[in-house]
Amino acid sequence: NAGVTQTPKFQVLKTGQSMTLQCAQDMNHNSMYWYRQDPGMGLRLIYYSASEGTTDKGEVPNGYNVSRLNKREFSLRLESAAPSQTSVYFCASSEEAGVNSPLHFGNGTRLTVT
Amino acid sequence: GNSVTQMEGPVTLSEEAFLTINCTYTATGYPSLFWYVQYPGEGLQLLLKATKADDKGSNKGFEATYRKETTSFHLEKGSVQVSDSAVYFCALRGTGGFKTIFGAGTRLFVKA
Numbered sequence: 001n002a003g004v005t006q007t008p009k010f011q012v013l014k015t016g017q018s019m020t021l022q023c024a025q026d027m028n029h030n031s032m033y034w035y036r037q038d039p040g041m042g043l044r045l046i047y048y049s050a051s052e053g054t055t056d057k058g059e060v061p062n063g064y065n066v067s068r069l070n071k072r073e074f075s076l077r078l079e080s081a082a083p084s085q086t087s088v089y090f091c092a093s094s095e096e097a098g099v100n101s102p103l104h105f106g107n108g109t110r111l112t113v114t
Numbered sequence: 115g116n117s118v119t120q121m122e123g124p125v126t127l128s129e130e131a132f133l134t135i136n137c138t139y140t141a142t143g144y145p146s147l148f149w150y151v152q153y154p155g156e157g158l159q160l161l162l163k164a165t166k167a168d169d170k171g172s173n174k175g176f177e178a179t180y181r182k183e184t185t186s187f188h189l190e191k192g193s194v195q196v197s198d199s200a201v202y203f204c205a206l207r208g209t210g211g212f213k214t215i216f217g218a219g220t221r222l223f224v225k226a
Contacts, residue, residue, distance in 0.1 A: 004134070033214075042118075042203060042216035043158075058213065090157055098148045099207050100165045103214055105157030 003024055006091050006106035013081045013113045021076040022107050023091030029104070031097045032074035033058075034066060034100055036087040037108070050097045067085065079111045116141045120204045120217035121128045127194055128225050135189040135220045137178075137204035147171075147180050147187040148205040148214070161189075189224060 004025045013019055025032065030051045035043040045058030049068040063085060067076045072091075078085060088110050092103040122205040139147065146165045148159040162171030167182035176191045187204060206219040 034144055040218055042218045045213055048213070092157075099144075099165075101207070102148060102160045102163055103150075103158070105159070107155070107157045112217075 001101065004091055004093055004104055004106035006089075006109050008073065008098075008109060009107070011109060013078075013109050014113065015082060015113060017081050018077065018079050019111075020078075021074070021089055021091070021111075023075065023106060024073045025093040026072065026105070027093060027095075027104065028071070029095050030071070030091035031040075031094045031101070033092045033094075033103065034062065034064070034074070035090045035092060036075045037090060038087050046076065046089075083113045085111065086113045087111060116145065116206055116208050116213075116215050118206050118215050118217040119206050120202075122218070122220065122222055123201075124221040124223055126223045126225065128192045129196055131224075133189070133191040133194045133198075133222070135202055135204075137189065137217060137224070138208050139185050139187065139204075141185075141208050142207055143209035145206045145208040147178070149176070149178055149187070149189050149206065150205060150216075152201045152203065152219070154200075161202070174183045179197045194222070194224045196224045196226050200221060 007022045022051040033048040034046040045068040052071045091106045117140045148163045149161040151161045162173040164171040164180035170179045201219045207214045
């Protein structure tokens, strides 16, 4: 059981380049999330998808777009990368969006923008 | 809005020492509280959770009690091992769902 799978694991971009981070889960979860992790700041929510067909902004959505392709897959796109987007990106899923439902995380994508 | 504050690290302990990592929160309504652990190079994993006041979550020797009167959810373990070295995150998921709020994380080093 793979859980949440993210690709790629590492990426280096030049300022202005674009890329898409891929995420897939095999737990039949309804809700999916993208977080970024920066030193001393914990995790901050970029976008989330409460259920297939819906997406909503989190705390730090500027510079990002998302697509919930189907129930399994939720991608994050950087249209024009900036150095401020250097971070570790985590995709997560939960069975549902309710208060008791814990998150299941992938292993992250480490992105460097030069 | 909702927030989580946890003690800054790093925390360095010798093997078999007692561990406490403090966590306090601010929230409206009745949130659920979580501790997640992150080992090097990996994503976060759920360690334990508590969904209502006075609940105690426990797993792998770790415990935390949901204290509404002090708005706290401190993580404890009686005897730490080298393998417990990791970063620990306190988190809150509020009523209205969707958004889990994380503390900044506390790095724990355990020396043999």
